[in-house]
Amino acid sequence: MSTELERTVPVTEEAELERLVGDRALSTDDHKNAPAFVVRPDAVQDVLFDLRDEAGFDHLSCVTAQQYEDRYETIYHLKKYDDPTQEVSVVVPTSTDEPVSQTAEPVYRSADWGEREAFDLVGIDYEGHPDPRRILLPETWQGHPLDLSYDQDKPQLVTLAEHANPLQEDHRDAETDTMFLNIGPHHPATHGVLHVKTVLDGETVADVEPDIGYLHRCEEQMCEQGTYRHQIMPYPDRWDYTANMPNEWAYARAAEDLADLEVPDYAQVLRTMGCELSRMAGHFLALGTFALDVFGDFTAIFQYAFRDRELAQDILEDLTGQRMMYNYFRLGGVAWDVPEPREEFFEKTRDFLDGLPTKVEEYDDLLTGNEVFQIRCVDTGILEPEIAKQYGCTGPVARGSGIDYDLRRDDPYGYYPELEWDVVTEDGKDNYSRVLVRMQEVEQSAKIVEQCIDLLEEWPEDDREIQSNVPRTLKPDPGTETYKAVENAKGELGIYIRADGTDTPGRFKIRSPCFHNLSTLAEMSQGEYVPDLVASLGSLDVILGEVDR
Amino acid sequence: MSNQPRQAIHDSTAPSTDTRDSRMGEGVDDRFNSRLREAFGSTPFILTKFDKFMNWVRGSSMFMLQFGIACCSIEMMHTYAIKHDLDRFGAGVPRASPRQADVIIVPGTIVSKFGPRMKRVYDQMPEPKFVVGMGSCTISGGPFQEGYNVVKGAEEIIPVDIHVPGCPPRPEALIYGVAKLQERVANGETSPVVVKPYELEEFGDLPRDELIDKLAAEIDEEDLVMRYNWADSP
Ligand code: SF4
Numbered sequence: 140m141s142t143e144l145e146r147t148v149p150v151t152e153e154a155e156l157e158r159l160v161g162d163r164a165l166s167t168d169d170h171k172n173a174p175a176f177v178v179r180p181d182a183v184q185d186v187l188f189d190l191r192d193e194a195g196f197d198h199l200s201c202v203t204a205q206q207y208e209d210r211y212e213t214i215y216h217l218k219k220y221d222d223p224t225q226e227v228s229v230v231v232p233t234s235t236d237e238p239v240s241q242t243a244e245p246v247y248r249s250a251d252w253g254e255r256e257a258f259d260l261v262g263i264d265y266e267g268h269p270d271p272r273r274i275l276l277p278e279t280w281q282g283h284p285l286d287l288s289y290d291q292d293k294p295q296l297v298t299l300a301e302h303a304n305p306l307q308e309d310h311r312d313a314e315t316d317t318m319f320l321n322i323g324p325h326h327p328a329t330h331g332v333l334h335v336k337t338v339l340d341g342e343t344v345a346d347v348e349p350d351i352g353y354l355h356r357c358e359e360q361m362c363e364q365g366t367y368r369h370q371i372m373p374y375p376d377r378w379d380y381t382a383n384m385p386n387e388w389a390y391a392r393a394a395e396d397l398a399d400l401e402v403p404d405y406a407q408v409l410r411t412m413g414c415e416l417s418r419m420a421g422h423f424l425a426l427g428t429f430a431l432d433v434f435g436d437f438t439a440i441f442q443y444a445f446r447d448r449e450l451a452q453d454i455l456e457d458l459t460g461q462r463m464m465y466n467y468f469r470l471g472g473v474a475w476d477v478p479e480p481r482e483e484f485f486e487k488t489r490d491f492l493d494g495l496p497t498k499v500e501e502y503d504d505l506l507t508g509n510e511v512f513q514i515r516c517v518d519t520g521i522l523e524p525e526i527a528k529q530y531g532c533t534g535p536v537a538r539g540s541g542i543d544y545d546l547r548r549d550d551p552y553g554y555y556p557e558l559e560w561d562v563v564t565e566d567g568k569d570n571y572s573r574v575l576v577r578m579q580e581v582e583q584s585a586k587i588v589e590q591c592i593d594l595l596e597e598w599p600e601d602d603r604e605i606q607s608n609v610p611r612t613l614k615p616d617p618g619t620e621t622y623k624a625v626e627n628a629k630g631e632l633g634i635y636i637r638a639d640g641t642d643t644p645g646r647f648k649i650r651s652p653c654f655h656n657l658s659t660l661a662e663m664s665q666g667e668y669v670p671d672l673v674a675s676l677g678s679l680d681v682i683l684g685e686v687d688r
Numbered sequence: 689m690s691n692q693p694r695q696a697i698h699d700s701t702a703p704s705t706d707t708r709d710s711r712m713g714e715g716v717d718d719r720f721n722s723r724l725r726e727a728f729g730s731t732p733f734i735l736t737k738f739d740k741f742m743n744w745v746r747g748s749s750m751f752m753l754q755f756g757i758a759c760c761s762i763e764m765m766h767t768y769a770i771k772h773d774l775d776r777f778g779a780g781v782p783r784a785s786p787r788q789a790d791v792i793i794v795p796g797t798i799v800s801k802f803g804p805r806m807k808r809v810y811d812q813m814p815e816p817k818f819v820v821g822m823g824s825c826t827i828s829g830g831p832f833q834e835g836y837n838v839v840k841g842a843e844e845i846i847p848v849d850i851h852v853p854g855c856p857p858r859p860e861a862l863i864y865g866v867a868k869l870q871e872r873v874a875n876g877e878t879s880p881v882v883v884k885p886y887e888l889e890e891f892g893d894l895p896r897d898e899l900i901d902k903l904a905a906e907i908d909e910e911d912l913v914m915r916y917n918w919a920d921s922p
Pocket of ligand 1: 760761796822823826831854856
């Protein structure tokens with residue numbers, strides 16, 4: 140069965156890790172998901188280099204920063220691309236008076252943006268960081284909002300300087316003949332509110348810098364204010380708002396791990412089915428908007444994609460009562476069983492699935508078989524797998540570069556291991572491959588949904604348990620920490636939660652796949668034409684709600 | 689078909705001759721009648737106030753700005769797209785440039801960094817212009833109302849004519865909102881003037897205080913800035 144791991148990755152035992160880190164570890168910490176080593180702020184690179192090169196931890200999944208009463212702390216969550224169940228965390232405490240810590244950027248490129256975010260929101264300085272600026276909040280912001288002493292009522296000032304006319308004289312460089320061009324934040328091709336600072340040499344892109352934060356809605360703060368049981372679940376729906384349901388699973392998985400909750404099998408099947416339908420909806424939207432980006436097709440493909448997305452949304456609305464913000468997961472289960480009459484629901488879903496092959500053919504004719512489309516996409520926006528790994532890319536973006544990495548199979552959860560499906564990869568490394576991956580993933584998702592429907596239909600009536608026993612107020616033990624990730628439509632969506640003994644999390648950190656995927660934009664488009672930059676951006680399929688959180 | 693005698697082709701022109709005849713015949717041809725024409729009666733003239741006529745025209749042909757912010761914009765796209773098809777109501781041509789648009793649908797959460805940009809986009813639209821606020825976020829900040837970075841509703845920055853509540857509102861709700869706006873425009877109603885606490889101002893014009901002094905080294909006197917007094921927000 141394809142869903143089983145065929146690879147044999149050497150397992151690094153904890154003892155070996157301990158030997159490797161040696162006496163650079165001040166102590167060890169007990170995270171629920173992985174062993175954690177506490178190291179001195181000036182030994183960060185040393186330890187990380189060893190873990191990467193000697194033990195093979197080539198994926199810096201997430202950088203979490205937080206403040207305690209007596210110290211600041213940065214946590215580097217490491218994984219292996221070949222086997223993400225092997226994890227290790229490196230914890231770096233720094234003093235409150237002088238929160239300075241060595242940067243991890245030379246070891247993992249993905250630490251660049253990760254640490255900028257940590258500086259921006261929490262206020263830790265990273266020594267040696269190549270670009271120590273704010274990333275989400277405006278440059279002129281005062282204070283660091285997730286700092287314990289932050290006063291939210293203080294006035295703030297935001298400038299509009301970047302909006303100077305791009306064609307004015309001083310945007311031309313007299314010596315090198317380049318021109319500076321702002322794309323966004325209000326621009327039809329940026330998929331929302333993204334600002335791309337571009338330097339052009341003729342039609343060629345000389346330099347690109349995505350400027351994000353135009354949709355930074357304080358999701359982490361909101362989640363830290365909500366109670367575990369019910370108040371947090373609505374927020375994940377609003378991270379990746381094109382394929383909403385898989386996000387709920389990220390929170391559910393982390394919180395269930397934190398509080399040791401069981402989920403009944405029947406609920407797992409429902410979850411799996413809902414998530415895959417939602418993933419399909421997200422991929423349809425990605426296809427439609429991508430076609431819109433590369434050849435301005437607002438009439439045919441865009442509308443076709445929306446037609447199919449509507450169908451998927453209709454089914455999900457029957458299941459959850461909502462078109463987009465499902466809020467369907469509950470800790471320990473789901474909110475509802477499939478609607479009565481069940482047969483009708485199953486029939487409707489089957490109709491949708493039966494119609495898909497014809498539609499996929501249609502997409503192939505219209506889109507991937509289209510010569511204009513191919514000229515725009517084949518061999519543009521090349522993303523080499525080594526670079527993708529360095530930047531922490533996951534999801535269809537990584538799989539389009541031939542990285543065989545899918546948490547549904549590699550770090551199994553839910554009902555996925557029980558079902559027959561394949562992880563799709565393409566070796567083209569270009570914009571075209573990423574589209575192909577998404578199209579094929581739609582078919583794979585359909586396969587999964589079909590099996591779920593069969594299972595649900597045959598499930599014995601007296602065993603349809605949708606929710607396990609969960610205490611009314613959840614108060615995980617103080618100091619419990621966990622980091623868990625799931626595969627959402629864009630890649631690895633991870634959640635770090637630290638419990639502080641109350642019914643709300645002490646720290647809630649979101650590892651967003653789009654954030655990391657977007658950071659490769661410069662690598663992909665430098666030296667290419669401007670239109671290819673737009674195509675690359677479209678093929679990354681970033682959702683700004685998830686990038687900025 | 690080429691093996692048919694030419695006569696057949698000749699025949700085929702007959703109907704159009706009929707049409708021409710009937711057009712030239714007495715009275716008004718039925719086929720060219722419309723409900724509007726019927727309403728006018730036998731004389732194709734109406735007497736109306738110019739303002740009224742303009743309002744009616746404005747309401748019946750709206751150019752929307754293609755403007756996406758957050759989750760609500762996905763439902764907005766659904767409203768434009770197949771099935772809901774806002775175009776049926778004479779309001780479905782999204783314009784990419786604010787200079788060609790008369791209606792801006794604000795579909796999502798506005799955060800501090802985006803506030804000045806949205807104001808700028810709004811300012812670039814030619815008069816008369818109308819605003820539909822879509823979703824709870826544009827009413828109060830919605831689910832993110834308590835966020836340190838979230839503007840508590842679109843009305844803090846630009847005037848809003850129609851609020852469509854929901855998170856996100858269904859496409860039907862947005863259509864209803866747009867239809868209501870059309871109705872109001874056609875009736876010549878204007879929206880009440882609201883207090884807009886957050887304005888774009890030159891940095892040099894701001895009253896000096898601790899924050900301004902701190903930033904004085906970084907920001908030019910002439911730079912446009914928006915100052916958020918969070919403590920005064922609703
Ligand atoms: S109102 Fe709800 S759906 Fe709309 S932008 Fe705000 S959070 Fe998103």
